[in-house]
Amino acid sequence: MSKVITPREQDYSKWYNDLVKEADLADHSAVKGCMVIKPGGYAIWENMQKVLDRMFKETGHVNAYFPIFIPKSLFEAEEKNAEGFAKECAVVTHYRLKSSPTEKGKLIVDPDAKLEEELIVRPTSEAIIWNTYKGWIQSYRDLPILVNQWANVVRWEMRTRLFLRTAEFLWQEGHTAHATREEAIEETTKMLEVYADFVENYMAVPVTKGIKTANERFAGADETYCIEALMQDGKALQAGTSHFLGQNFAKAFDVKFADKTGKLDYVWATSWGVSTRLMGALIMSHSDNNGLVVPPKLAATQVVIVPIYKGEEGLKTITEAVKPLIQRLRDKQILVKLDDRDTQRPGFKFAEHELKGVPVRIGIGERDLANGTIEVARRDELTKEVIALADAETYIEQLLIAIQDNLLNRARERQKRLTTEVDTFEEFKKVLDEKTGFIYAHWDGTPETEEKIKQETKATIRCIPLHNKQEAGVCVYSGKPSQQRVLFARAY
RNA sequence: CGGGGUGUAGCGUAGCCCGGUAUCGCGCCUGCUUUGGGAGCAGGAGGUCGUCAGUUCGAAUCUGGCCACCCCGACCA
Numbered sequence A: 001m002s003k004v005i006t007p008r009e010q011d012y013s014k015w016y017n018d019l020v021k022e023a024d025l026a027d028h029s030a031v032k033g034c035m036v037i038k039p040g041g042y043a044i045w046e047n048m049q050k051v052l053d054r055m056f057k058e059t060g061h062v063n064a065y066f067p068i069f070i071p072k073s074l075f076e077a078e079e080k081n082a083e084g085f086a087k088e089c090a091v092v093t094h095y096r097l098k099s100s101p102t103e104k105g106k107l108i109v110d111p112d113a114k115l116e117e118e119l120i121v122r123p124t125s126e127a128i129i130w131n132t133y134k135g136w137i138q139s140y141r142d143l144p145i146l147v148n149q150w151a152n153v154v155r156w157e158m159r160t161r162l163f164l165r166t167a168e169f170l171w172q173e174g175h176t177a178h179a180t181r182e183e184a185i186e187e188t189t190k191m192l193e194v195y196a197d198f199v200e201n202y203m204a205v206p207v208t209k210g211i212k213t214a215n216e217r218f219a220g221a222d223e224t225y226c227i228e229a230l231m232q233d234g235k236a237l238q239a240g241t242s243h244f245l246g247q248n249f250a251k252a253f254d255v256k257f258a259d260k261t262g263k264l265d266y267v268w269a270t271s272w273g274v275s276t277r278l279m280g281a282l283i284m285s286h287s288d289n290n291g292l293v294v295p296p297k298l299a300a301t302q303v304v305i306v307p308i309y310k311g312e313e314g315l316k317t318i319t320e321a322v323k324p325l326i327q328r329l330r331d332k333q334i335l336v337k338l339d340d341r342d343t344q345r346p347g348f349k350f351a352e353h354e355l356k357g358v359p360v361r362i363g364i365g366e367r368d369l370a371n372g373t374i375e376v377a378r379r380d381e382l383t384k385e386v387i388a389l390a391d392a393e394t395y396i397e398q399l400l401i402a403i404q405d406n407l408l409n410r411a412r413e414r415q416k417r418l419t420t421e422v423d424t425f426e427e428f429k430k431v432l433d434e435k436t437g438f439i440y441a442h443w444d445g446t447p448e449t450e451e452k453i454k455q456e457t458k459a460t461i462r463c464i465p466l467h468n469k470q471e472a473g474v475c476v477y478s479g480k481p482s483q484q485r486v487l488f489a490r491a492y
Numbered sequence B: 001c002g003g004g005g006u007g008u009a010g011c012g013u014a015g016c017c018c019g020g021u022a023u024c025g026c027g028c029c030u031g032c033u034u035u036g037g038g039a040g041c042a043g044g045a046g047g048u049c050g051u052c053a054g055u056u057c058g059a060a061u062c063u064g065g066c067c068a069c070c071c072c073g074a075c076c077a
Helices: A012-022 A039-058 A079-086 A126-136 A181-201 A248-252 A277-286 A311-331 A346-356 A366-371 A392-417 A425-435 A447-457
Strands: A026-028 A035-037 A069-071 A091-094 A097-099 A107-109 A114-121 A145-154 A168-178 A208-211 A223-230 A236-246 A256-258 A264-266 A268-275 A303-308 A336-338 A360-365 A373-378 A383-388 A419-421 A438-442 A460-465 A470-474 A481-489
Touching (some): A012 A026, A039 A277, A126 A168, A126 A248, A181 A223, A223 A460, A223 A481, A268 A277, A303 A311, A311 A360, A311 A392, A366 A373, A373 A392, A392 A419, A425 A438
Parallel strands (some): A419 A438
Antiparallel strands (some): A256 A264
16 A cells, blocks of 8 residues: 555545646646646657557648647637637737836836737647648648647636646647548448557556537537546546547638639638646556556556665676566567666565556575566555566566556446446436446437436446447436437536 | 635644744764565654734734635536
């Protein structure tokens, strides 16, 4: 049991905060609502980026970069989108400071340096990008455009939580332009699949794919697809979104193309993104009271070797002895680190690497050297065993795969356990309060009912699952007829 | 933006009611002994008590303003 982390059962959100801080993932910064992502956290984000970036390239996308500032006139062009974000925009109004005439050493905003047009700090980049695409697109030969950008965005949130909701966050946003509606929809669902693949197979977090209701839809989109994950406390977390934007932005920015017959039409668009919020999903899916648990496929260090020794000579002997093992592990592309600090004792290192979630720990001391063995501890199950040094690399290679599988399976079982079908509103509220988790219930399809359920229970419709089973029933709230169950949950 | 709370060493805190220059733990530094699950002992360093003003011989403590942060709500990836 960790000495520094509040137990999960005692206070879940404190547990989360402790974890983020103690595992060196991130810190609160001097700027309200903004975080400092520390090397330990950034390394995991970098690994996420690497994998996702490769997946984007494999699906034909290229990276580009657009400005962080968006002139207000561009921003307001697509009305629904602008309205949707208006309440949380940071705005640049001036371009210069000057020394205060009254207070020495203080700076004031120079009133003479007011911008003619205010600049919005991007909460998302559709506006600036579609303004740019206008110049890139004339004919069907210019399509499709499949561009992604890795960037920071700012949304002035009132209440923030490290990784889950911060005023500034890192993400990627794909923005594509297509000649046909069908092609754009195909792109939207294709990228949703990419996200689901990544989140399940790399983060080991199972997701439910679906479509958002009109209430929950991205402002400016015709349809929003999403992946929803379930956290250990039974709350849902939206892990990624992919939007079919129809011709809304093309119309707002007057982006037309000539088809083969010379006929002009507006371009069809998509946008899709995942953010550093995925870090929150990762943390809350696998970690325990001893600290973080990182899936091997995203760990910055997959295996750490802790030498157990007496005196300087002892350390030297073991360091020499593990060199071949390190090489053999590296030959198998395993990320291994030798913790040869002589300022920390082994017990401390065990606890520390556990706290930081290193998937596999090897302990090796004089006794092992004599016996030709090593001690292998796995983070996910907190078990240890002694194995032969001789073919350790094969064993560990398999173990890393086993840990990755185990994390996904555990998370799948939890999601299954915390998923309930209900048929009455009483049952709905009872499950929500006592069992929590995903709830499948019939809904009459109206925004009014959705809103009332939200007001009364704080639960929202997370999505209408893709390929949803069609079955006749009655809405749990209104009793009106319904053709399918939708996914409800309280959410982050 | 509403409602509540808190600011004392890097972190967590005692002291405040009842004024006399600050307590303890963790961490940090030095030395010795240690090293197979967060070491022990000894010594040491570190604080404009959030900030500005007022009351007083004297303010962490009393009074007022300001600032910051946290929690709960409305909003949200």
